[in-house]
Amino acid sequence: xxxxxxxxxxxxxxxxxxxxxxxxxxxxxxxxxxxxxxxxxxxxxxxxxxxxxxxxxxxxxxxxxxxxxxxxxxxxxxxxxxxxxxxxxxxxxxxxxxxxxxxxxxxxxxxxxxxxxxxxxxxxxxxxxxxxxxxxxxxxxxxxxxxxxxxxxxxxxxxxxxxxxxxxxxxxxxxxxxxxxxxxxxxxxxxxxxxxxxxxxxxxxxxxxxxxxxxxxxxxxxxxxxxxxxxxxxxxxxxxxxxxxxxxxxxxxxxxxxxxxxxxxxxxxxxxxxxxxxxxxxxxxxxxxxxxxxxxxxxxxxxxxxxxxxxxxxxxxxxxxxxxxxxxxxxxxxxxxxxxxxxxxxxxxxxxxxxxxxxxxxxxxxxxxxxxxxxxxxx
Numbered sequence: 001x002x003x004x005x006x007x008x009x010x011x012x013x014x015x016x017x018x019x020x021x022x023x024x025x026x027x028x029x030x031x032x033x034x035x036x037x038x039x040x041x042x043x044x045x046x047x048x049x050x051x052x053x054x055x056x057x058x059x060x061x062x063x064x065x066x067x068x069x070x071x072x073x074x075x076x077x078x079x080x081x082x083x084x085x086x087x088x089x090x091x092x093x094x095x096x097x098x099x100x101x102x103x104x105x106x107x108x109x110x111x112x113x114x115x116x117x118x119x120x121x122x123x124x125x126x127x128x129x130x131x132x133x134x135x136x137x138x139x140x141x142x143x144x145x146x147x148x149x150x151x152x153x154x155x156x157x158x159x160x161x162x163x164x165x166x167x168x169x170x171x172x173x174x175x176x177x178x179x180x181x182x183x184x185x186x187x188x189x190x191x192x193x194x195x196x197x198x199x200x201x202x203x204x205x206x207x208x209x210x211x212x213x214x215x216x217x218x219x220x221x222x223x224x225x226x227x228x229x230x231x232x233x234x235x236x237x238x239x240x241x242x243x244x245x246x247x248x249x250x251x252x253x254x255x256x257x258x259x260x261x262x263x264x265x266x267x268x269x270x271x272x273x274x275x276x277x278x279x280x281x282x283x284x285x286x287x288x289x290x291x292x293x294x295x296x297x298x299x300x301x302x303x304x305x306x307x308x309x310x311x312x313x314x315x316x317x318x319x320x321x322x323x324x325x326x327x328x329x330x331x332x333x334x335x336x337x338x339x340x341x342x343x344x345x346x347x348x349x350x351x352x353x354x355x356x357x358x359x360x361x362x363x364x365x366x367x368x369x370x371x372x373x374x375x376x377x378x379x
Contacts (some may be wrong), residue, residue: 030288032083034104038262040186047116049310050279051268054113062204064093065214065226066297066330070237070244073100074351076293080322084292085284087319089271089299091118093232095245097295097328098264100348104289106258107280109269115196119266122189124178126259132252136161137355140209141171141202150249154242158210158230171206175199271299272308277315284320291319292340294356295328298349304371316356325356331375352378 038046072180077100087102088094089110098106108119129135135145136157145160152160179195190198205212210230227235233244245255248297258264269276284291294316303309330349354377362368362377 007123013327016311017361030286032288034083034085034289035263036261036285038190038265040262043262043265044186044188046265047267050283051116052270052273052275055111055243055270056270057112059214060201060204061090061112061214062118063091063211063214063226063229064297066093066351067227067231067232067235068349068351069093069330070096070100070235072241072328072351072353073097074239074302076101076326076328079292079326081290081292081322081324083289084324085289086293087280088293088295088296089297090295091115091317092122092245094264094295095122095255096243097263098258099245099251099294100243102254103292104263104291106264107267108264109271109280111270113194113196113268113270116266116268117309119202119264120182120190121198121202122177123259123264124181125174126252127255128177128181129252131249131255132157132246135252136210136246138174139205140164141166141168141174141206142209143167143170148206153246155234157246158233162210162230162316163347164209166206168206171203175202176204196358203331204365221323270308271296271315272303272306272311273315277312278318281315281319289320290322291325291356293328294319296330298330300329300374301371302333304374309368309371313360313368315322317360317363318374319356321356321360323355323357327354327356327359327378328352329354329374329378331378354378 018194035042058082058172061069076097080101080103084103086094086098086101086106088097088106090108093107094106108115110116125135125138129138131150132154133144133148133152136142142161142164145164148157148160167233173303175198178198179190183190211228213228232243232247235244236242237328245251267276271277281291300309300312303312309316329352331352332349354374359374359377362373368374
């Protein structure tokens with residue numbers, strides 16, 4: 001190549017670059033640099049940098065109330081990507097999706113700061129536990145029952161703990177060990193309010209044990225309709241296979257490794273807010289990652305009560321996506337119109353799957369107007 005041709009090529013390349021036109025697909029600019037482990041400092045910086053001020057929700061939401069949350073797992077496994085990241089909302093149902101789907105990293109975004117504190121509680125307990133029985137003993141502040149071993153089923157474990165009384169002294173010991181692990185070992189600067197919130201959440205598990213439900217205390221209106229912790233951990237997919245994070249030692253160890261490597265980042269954020277989802281998207285783009293799954297529970301139901309749903313889908317459109325990226329949403333009929341044949345007339349949910357890119361196309365095309373437009377396009 002002569003000097004003139006080289007000069008022209010250099011000028012053309014500079015013009016394309018300055019005009020923002022890439023010479024390769026934009027999604028390929030960032031190499032895959034997702035970490036296999038985050039330092040404690042990096043983990044906490046992500047929590048702080050991505051989070052928004054805490055907001056209000058009308059329930060403590062200690063647990064899921066979705067009994068069908070495991071049913072789509074076999075289908076979801078077909079949609080995994082090697083650079084895939086999991087996004088979710090709410091408490092520990094996310095653990096089952098993580099252990100079953102094995103993403104590279106996970107972010108749980110919830111409007112309540114208490115949910116972030118609950119995830120830190122779980123993190124401390126899971127990291128410190130040798131096995132599932134040890135974890136459940138710590139979670140409920142109940143002595144470990146005899147005759148439990150690594151071959152025990154989830155039902156055997158939970159039946160045994162259901163019959164074991166809680167212990168206040170063990171509760172206080174475990175609470176202090178959690179604080180020591182989070183504050184002294186990890187260096188997370190929890191405020192006095194955070195510490196009180198941690199004790200509040202942990203005492204709910206102490207008080208109710210495996211019978212703890214989404215709504216607490218149990219005499220609260222409607223609580224009898226909700227499944228308890230034991231029931232949620234022993235649910236299955238449609239073939240009868242239990243995928244919960246306490247279903248086997250392998251699943252629990254996978255979750256423990258994930259937590260010890262600081263790969264589950266709990267975030268305080270509003271789906272329709274200005275920051276959290278977009279900040280997660282920026283981090284993932286910088287590391288060449290893709291959102292593989294976004295578990296939304298039934299948050300969209302509340303977003304459609306105002307114009308927040310439009311802000312939410314605009315936020316989602318900033319995430320790095322591919323053809324496998326999938327919404328996992330829960331749908332309830334409780335007091336709402338529902339498509340015939342989908343769910344029964346009681347407190348029952350179904351998990352609906354929806355390709356994210358397809359939904360965003362419908363959103364940009366003005367095809368979404370109500371929550372039911374979203375529900376009816378899901379499968």
